[in-house]
Amino acid sequence: MILMGCVAFARHVGPTRVEVELLPQCWEQINHKYPERRLLVAESCGALAPYLPKEIRSSLVLSMLQQMLAEDKADMVREAVVKSLGVIMAYIDDPDKYTQGFELMMLSLGDLSERVVNATHQVFIPAFAAWSTELGNLQSQLIPSLLNRIEKLLQQGEHSLDEHKLHMFLSALQSLIPPLFGVVLENAPFTSRVTLQSDITPIEVTRFPRPASPLQDVAFIVGSREQLGALLQLYEHQLQHEGTTGWDSLLWVVNQLLPQLIEIVGRINVASTTCLHEFSRFFWRLCRTFGKTFTNTKVKPQFQEILRLSEENVDATAGNGILTKATVPIYATGVLTCYNQEEDRKLLVGFLEDVMTTLSLSHAPLDSLKASFVELGANPAYHELLLTVLWYGVVHTSALVRCTAARMFELLVKGVNETLVAQRVVPALITLSSDPEISVRISTIPAFGTIMETVTQRELLERVKMQLASFLEDPLYQDQHSLHMEIIKTFGRVGPNAEPRFRDEFVLPHLHKLAMSNNMQTVENKRMDIAGQLFEAYSALSCCFISEEIMVNHFLPGLRCLRTDMEHLSPEHEVILSSMIKECELKVENRAMGEAQGSISIAASLVGEDAKTKFLSKMGQLTTSGAMLANVFQRKK
Numbered sequence: 001m002i003l004m005g006c007v008a009f010a011r012h013v014g015p016t017r018v019e020v021e022l023l024p025q026c027w028e029q030i031n032h033k034y035p036e037r038r039l040l041v042a043e044s045c046g047a048l049a050p051y052l053p054k055e056i057r058s059s060l061v062l063s064m065l066q067q068m069l070a071e072d073k074a075d076m077v078r079e080a081v082v083k084s085l086g087v088i089m090a091y092i093d094d095p096d097k098y099t100q101g102f103e104l105m106m107l108s109l110g111d112l113s114e115r116v117v118n119a120t121h122q123v124f125i126p127a128f129a130a131w132s133t134e135l136g137n138l139q140s141q142l143i144p145s146l147l148n149r150i151e152k153l154l155q156q157g158e159h160s161l162d163e164h165k166l167h168m169f170l171s172a173l174q175s176l177i178p179p180l181f182g183v184v185l186e187n188a189p190f191t192s193r194v195t196l197q198s199d200i201t202p203i204e205v206t207r208f209p210r211p212a213s214p215l216q217d218v219a220f221i222v223g224s225r226e227q228l229g230a231l232l233q234l235y236e237h238q239l240q241h242e243g244t245t246g247w248d249s250l251l252w253v254v255n256q257l258l259p260q261l262i263e264i265v266g267r268i269n270v271a272s273t274t275c276l277h278e279f280s281r282f283f284w285r286l287c288r289t290f291g292k293t294f295t296n297t298k299v300k301p302q303f304q305e306i307l308r309l310s311e312e313n314v315d316a317t318a319g320n321g322i323l324t325k326a327t328v329p330i331y332a333t334g335v336l337t338c339y340n341q342e343e344d345r346k347l348l349v350g351f352l353e354d355v356m357t358t359l360s361l362s363h364a365p366l367d368s369l370k371a372s373f374v375e376l377g378a379n380p381a382y383h384e385l386l387l388t389v390l391w392y393g394v395v396h397t398s399a400l401v402r403c404t405a406a407r408m409f410e411l412l413v414k415g416v417n418e419t420l421v422a423q424r425v426v427p428a429l430i431t432l433s434s435d436p437e438i439s440v441r442i443s444t445i446p447a448f449g450t451i452m453e454t455v456t457q458r459e460l461l462e463r464v465k466m467q468l469a470s471f472l473e474d475p476l477y478q479d480q481h482s483l484h485m486e487i488i489k490t491f492g493r494v495g496p497n498a499e500p501r502f503r504d505e506f507v508l509p510h511l512h513k514l515a516m517s518n519n520m521q522t523v524e525n526k527r528m529d530i531a532g533q534l535f536e537a538y539s540a541l542s543c544c545f546i547s548e549e550i551m552v553n554h555f556l557p558g559l560r561c562l563r564t565d566m567e568h569l570s571p572e573h574e575v576i577l578s579s580m581i582k583e584c585e586l587k588v589e590n591r592a593m594g595e596a597q598g599s600i601s602i603a604a605s606l607v608g609e610d611a612k613t614k615f616l617s618k619m620g621q622l623t624t625s626g627a628m629l630a631n632v633f634q635r636k637k
Contacts, residue, residue: 003047010051018051030064035074042068042077046084049091058094075113082108082116086123089131101128109168121175122213129179138183139252146173147260154267163274170278174285181289182221187249190234200229209288239293254298262302268326270367276329283334292339303331328355328368333375352389360400370411377415387424394428399437406432406443413450422460433467442483449490453497472510481526485533492537496544504550512554515561531565535573548591556584
């Protein structure tokens with residue numbers, strides 16, 4: 001009501017009196033002790049903007065808002081400041097204020113409050129982008145300055161990468177995609193031919209990603225839904241039949257923006273899942289906004305050119321590190337998932353199969369493929385597709401590719417529902433576990449372990465247990481050093497989370513056997529390898545509850561065998577093991593004593609109860625009311 005009164009007054013009296021009579025009221029209360037009053041000041045700066053002299057708007061009012069954004073402690077006040085800044089941006093016509101506007105946008109984006117950041121995306125950025133478009137700065141200054149900031153961040157090295165800042169810049173860039181598309185449409189060769197006829201195909205509901213606010217809706221940016229429909233029809237026709245000659249705004253996207261983005265993506269560390277997810281979402285929004293023809297003819301070819309996947313190219317991959325970089329998961333999850341027709345899914349499957357083959361045959365790290373699987377696997381809609389890719393690996397002629405497929409199953413087990421695990425994952429792993437190549441069989445162990453850790457179906461667990469038992473008990477594998485290493489490593493990883501019965505009846509007895517046989521190992525470095533791995537596994541399992549019987553029969557004897565190895569191989573490990581053994585022996589003794597004293601302690605607790613009752617009845621006699629009882633426990637002031 002107060003704001004409506006101020007606006008009615010401002011309309012009536014004109015700019016000069018608003019400046020002289022109303023603005024000082026705001027200025028004086030900028031540091032008022034009540035946040036509600038400061039909120040009113042922040043909101044009135046925006047509400048009164050249209051009725052102020054333009055010099056005052058871009059000087060005094062802008063300064064007031066800048067001060068409040070930087071200094072006000074209340075989130076709701078800064079949120080109102082950001083919204084008012086959006087309104088001010090819509091009225092400022094002094095190009096010299098552009099830099100100040102950009103700095104205010106960055107300040108708002110970096111705010112610690114989510115409310116303020118949301119308001120920045122919903123109001124400030126669309127308003128600032130509209131002004132930048134008016135000035136002709138969107139493609140020449142605003143987007144390039146954000147890209148340069150991203151590049152500078154990445155130059156600091158992946159270990160000191162400030163992920164929060166990267167998110168901030170990328171999210172701003174993402175909010176600029178709709179205005180950028182607006183610029184491309186409004187500066188196209190066909191704009192003079194736009195007519196709002198009745199035969200324009202209506203825009204599909206899913207044609208554009210959902211805008212963060214109405215101000216980010218492309219229809220709003222270009223004027224109306226009808227105008228957008230007419231422009232889109234000509235846009236698609238132009239791309240399909242007439243090309244991009246003379247279309248500078250689109251050529252800038254194709255020749256400047258995309259290559260720079262793809263180059264940035266190639267410098268991101270695959271291990272940074274947050275960055276991958278952010279860039280993936282950015283490309284997804286870009287491709288969805290610019291449409292299918294653009295994605296197929298302009299975006300995909302640029303990625304394909306860099307990734308150059310082909311059978312002949314396998315040897316070159318060893319030197320072509322790009323396949324091990326973030327480019328692979330971002331292309332797979334940000335570009336190839338944009339559209340969901342049959343041919344799009346086929347392209348994604350084919351791409352992942354090619355990456356799997358090329359990385360395997362060139363002995364390259366699998367991180368980029370794993371990252372693609374993790375990002376896609378987060379969405380159940382892609383589980384079938386990922387299993388199709390892996391089945392291609394299972395039946396591949398090269399043992400290297402089959403090994404990779406076996407290792408990739410481990411990533412899928414946790415996210416996929418149990419029916420798919422039973423129908424598709426376990427059969428594939430069983431196939432691989434009888435592979436002619438021992439290396440392939442060994443590669444299935446981590447996935448089998450993860451199944452033991454995550455699945456609850458009894459018969460499925462039994463099948464997996466039988467398979468692991470055959471690895472451990474078949475004489476064929478008696479001297480398989482790398483198989484034993486993989487099994488011990490897997491036991492250490494999944495043992496603490498697996499069901500207790502499996503741990504007690506399977507994991508601990510087998511670790512005991514492996515520790516015993518390692519005492520007989522004559523090859524020094526093999527003995528050290530296994531001892532090191534056993535040490536890791538026992539350390540992980542020592543925090544579990546282990547029954548006395550298992551502790552006495554398997555856990556302690558296994559630890560003692562391991563101590564024998566470490567006495568010869570690593571004295572510092574031997575010290576730790578001795579204290580672990582002492583601790584376990586104490587636990588066993590205490591439990592035995594505890595049981596013997598069980599009957600005594602029950603009697604003691606009964607006596608304890610009796611004493612408690614007596615004490616409480618005494619307290620009751622001391623005080624006549626509950627209030628006085630409370631006073632007994634209050635400290636003297």
